[in-house]
Every structure is written in structure tokens, then in C-alpha cells.
Amino acid sequence: MHLFVLAGPDFSESLVKQTNPEIWAKAEAKSAKYMDLHGYKTIGAIMTDLNPLTGKLYLEALKMTRVAREAYVLLGGKYPHPETIIPGGVTTTITTTTFNEFYLRIQQFFDYAKKCVGIWDDVFDFFYECDSRYEECGRLPATMIDFGQWDHEDYYDGTYANCNTWGEKRWSTPGVLVDGKLITTRLTDINVGLEEFVEHSYYEKWDDYPFKTDPLGNPLSPNHPWNKTTIPRPGSQNWKERYSWATTPTWDRRTFEAGAYARVYISALANKLPQSDYVASTGTSLKLNLAAATLPALELEWKVPTHWNAFERNRARAYAVAFNLMVTLENLVRAFDLQKRRETKVATPFEIPAKGHCIGVGFWGAGRGFLCHHCEIKDGLLANYQIVTPSTVNACPKTPWGETGPYEQSVLNTPIVESNLGDESKFQGIDILRAIRSFDPCMPCTTHVMVEGSDRVITREVTTCACGIE
């Protein structure tokens, strides 16, 4: 959805003709390298079908989101916000029919995943060829965090004590990447390094510091989510002081970025994926063994790029479609096998302690990446609940030390390649839009808008979080 409906139009014929007519002229004549995957002879033909609302690729993406949702609903009951998840497992009754229905949906993605990779490899390689300044569009050091996703049934026990073991056995590996270097893959390291700052946000600082350590004795900062209290303080916008409803999450006091692509990047570098016929990490790349459908079977390989920018975020996102798909297939095959062995348990009984003071954490990922929930329970009741979402991570304002957030820095780093410049009314700001949209913003996660020059806060009517949409 993101690639074709949100980011895709920025590379479409209708937009590029307006902003960079010289590039459109080249695109019409430029042969596509991966025609065998997507069927388009020229880059221009791809760009025509990226046109918003009418392009075939745009409309096909809408259709495919429906297929994915149908698959999801078979297990989750509802999308988004599934109704079948309970503490300790799920309530879904699984039958062979459920699995078969599920497979019928996901097999429609075998060719689509190949097509996505072919299209975006072609489009981005072409833009680089046209103008090397595109390498600077939204460029940042590759600093990102992901908690990993998709637990392995042989290792996962849901305990914090064992989270480093089961975390590293996930089908996408947790990790912290700083300027392209993998620092850790341990969930406890990621957790204890987290802090949230509000110096430039519309919140008050809090005084409580209830948890000096995590349950394993690792030290926690007063700014850690387990210690945070949310105290809204709306006010007028001041770019030197407070200017955002997003907080500033940091790890080791640095800002970082989050996205579906972080799953690909970190899993590729970590080289810790469990043995699979479908996905493999090499330490420098991620290999994806896509099953045959109308197109023959194909091994795709995502390689760590030499620079990290808006184009590479989206390219890795295209590979993430294939990664998600093949992990799903791996797990469907495993589920069939468990069912054959009559292992059909879908939940482990779990009772929330009725007495005492407990803390818990969920390390997971939304469709848009990094997601953690930290909670505190007193005598069976929620005492505090903190969520750090991927859109907060990416949209965050400056740290107390002046380091900018990912949106901010990526825009500052973006050169204007738009050539059809006229007055303010003609300028599309396409390069800046490409930089911002490469982060896949989810507006409900940060919906407050300040009226310029006033203390007034307005909100759109926002009724659902779209973090699950990818």
C-alpha cells in the first residue's frame, strides 16, 4: 500500500512530467531491466502506471491490500485491531480449511512480491542514473532499531528473563544499527538503552523514578518508558522550545529511525535467522527464495546499500514484502506440520496477577516497524501504560542536546533536484516530499495540530491507527 499509494505517486508520470520534464523524456526511452518480473518494457511505462487513482499499479496495490486483509481476518477476525488476541495466545479455532483459505490468499503474493522488487529496482536505479544528487534525497546515517518479529514456537516463552534467547530466534532479528554497524541483537540491551524526552514536546517533565532497574537488574534511566508519566501541556508553537506532540525517543541518547525496512537491514546484518528453505541471512545481505506461481521460482537478494536515503528506504520496503511473505509461508508450513502432529494448542493459560506490583513489556513491530508497549500493573489494575510507535520515532523533535529527529534531518539533507522551478505556486517540493514519505508516516499516532500563532490545538477526526497498514 505504502509503496504504490503513498510513495509511488511521487515517481509517477503525472508528477515527474511537472517537476522534472527532462527525466520523463529519458524514462520514455529507457528500457526496463526487470521486464521479465513486471512486464513493462520501459521505465516510462512503469511511471505511467504509478499515476495516482488511474495507474494500473496504483489500483492493483489497492486490490492486493484487500487480499492481504482477507488472509489476516481469517486468523485475526478483524483488521485492523484483531479481536482474537488474548494474554497467552489467540482464541482462533484453526482447521485445515482455515489454513487452506489462508494459503489461497498468500499464494497470490508470490508473483506480486517479485513484481514489486522488479519495479522499484528499475525505478530507483533509473533515477540514480539520471541524477546522482538523488543519492542525497533524505539521506541519513543508517541508524535504526527494530525489535524483530515473528516468534519461533520452539523458543518463545514470553518471559523477560529469556527474552534475549527467544528474541534472537525470531524470524526477523531484533537489533540496533548505528551508522551502518550492528551494535546488539539483545532485546534487553535495546530496552534498557531506550529513553523518551519531552523538552521540545507539548508535555511536562515528570518527577517519578519508580524503577531504577529492569527485572534482571540492568539500570534504567528516569526517562525510560517504564518510568515515564504522560503529562500533556499544550502551548503555542516555538521552534526553539516546544513544537511537537511527538516525544523524542532515543537509544543511547541518539535519535534513530524505524520502518519495515529496518527488519530487512538488521536481519541481513545479524546473520541469526533460524534455518529455513525460504529466508536466509548472510551477514551482508538477505536471501529470499520465492516460490513459483505464474512466474518461476526466484531467489532475490537484498544487499546492504552504500548509502541510506529515501530511495533505499523504499527499495528495502519492496524487499520487505517478499521477506514478510516468505516468513509467512515458512510458518504456514510449520503450522501444517504441527497440526499433523495434533499440536493444535493456540494459547497458554495466563492470569494477570490480582495482587502485587508488576511491570511488563511487549517488544514487537507494527507494519511500519518498531513498536513497544511498557505497562505497570498494581493489584491487577493498569497503573501506567506507555507506547512508543514508529511514527513517533521518525517524527520526533530535537533531543535536549540539539540532535534533530529523522524527518527533520532527512529534509535538511535533501538537495532540490526539481528542475521545473517557477514561483511558489509551481514549486511542488517533490524531493522533500519523497524524503518525508519514505518514512511512511501514520498520522493518528501524532494527530494534534497547532493553529499557527495561537495556543489553539485542533485535531482531525481520527478513528483508527494505520500503523498496521504496510
Place this chain on the structure above:
Amino acid sequence: MPVASSNVPGFDDTSVALKAVRLIGIVGYTPVLDMFPLSGLLVDDLRRALPSEGSIAIENMSWGPIHIVQRFQDPEAVRPERLVLVGAASISTCPGRVRAFCWQGGKLPTEAVQERMYEAVTGIVDIENTLVIGEHFDIWPDECFVVEADMPAETFGCMVIAHSEKRAEDSMLARELGFSPRRMRHDIAVTAAALAVEGPKARVPLDEKFATALPPSAKFMRNRFTFATEEDGKGG
């Protein structure tokens, strides 16, 4: 998504929604805050106000315009002949007022529709982007009505805080908000039910709403040019 929670017996919306020829869709429905005028209590009020034979379905239509388009495009779905969309007005001018409109559609430029798609894809769901995107994909029936509740944008937040501070009685909220949420809920239910039952013959004041007359959505980006002077360039 049929709305399931109700204290009023006698309806099975799950089956009704699939074959109903008249439909009330709530955009901005919340199951978590009873006193909000678009909550489960509205569903109960609507059910009381509608004929009991169950030919009019009530649906939560808050799950995003694209999902709604696809739900209507489903070859197996019976598209309603009459639709009443209920939601919050995008601009508040007279808090507490409930107005009804007859949707007249209209063609917008591609850029304007795509701006609404950007909103939808990034998770913003409101009655106007639902109308515009539905119109683009031609899913609305000939008889399409809109019932808008005029609530200032901070209404939901005020109610959440009032609820958490245990001062959520209607009279207290009315003092704070300047209108009675219960009264508004009642007005919405009466207006929407009348339109669902009677269509254009309903005895409710009815204005027309055109796509081209909707206020444009907020642009993703605003430009402000500052032209560099020769002097600026001298410093390298």
C-alpha cells in the same frame, strides 16, 4: 463492520448488513466512550427509532475509506439503495447543532482526490474523505444522505478527561462543552432514522452537499520561498 454491541434485542446486524437495502453508516464510531455522541448508545437510540423488522442495517464505517470502498465493491455484497452517513462536521461553527444533507457528489481534480487518499493511507478517517474517496470509486447509491454533528475538535478529548475525573454526567458536560451530548445523540438518531426510513421525503431540514464545495484538505506541505540576494552569496 456491523455494529454488534447493543442493549436492544431483536436485531442481528451481522446478517442484516449483508442484505440490507438501507444502511446507516457511522464514521467516527467509538466503542470506548458512551457519552460521545457517536458511541454504542447512538446505535441503541437508532435501533429504537428504526422499524423493528430489521430492514435497515447500522454499520461502523470508521475503518478507512479504502476498506469501505472495497466492502461496497465486493461482488457478493448487496449495495444499499439508500445510505445515511453519520459523523462529525469537519468545521465547527455552531457546537451542538445537527444538520442533514443530501449528497450530490461531483467530480474533483485528481490531485484533490489523491490528497484525500494520502490522508486515508496515513490513517485519517473522516466523513469528508470517506465521501470524496467513495465518490471517486462510484460506490455511493443515488440516495445518499449525510448527518453531521457539529462538535469542536477537542470534544472527544474533553470527554475522556471528564470521564477519567468522574464528572461525565450530561449536565456537567453540557456546561463544559456548551451543548448536551445526550441531546445531540438524540438529534442524530432521530434525523438519521427519519432519512433512512423516508429518504428525501423525511420531514427534516435538508441541504445539499457537493464535493466541489467541500473545504480542501490540508496540504501535506506548504512552501515559503526566501530569495537569496547577491550579498547572501558572498560568504560562500
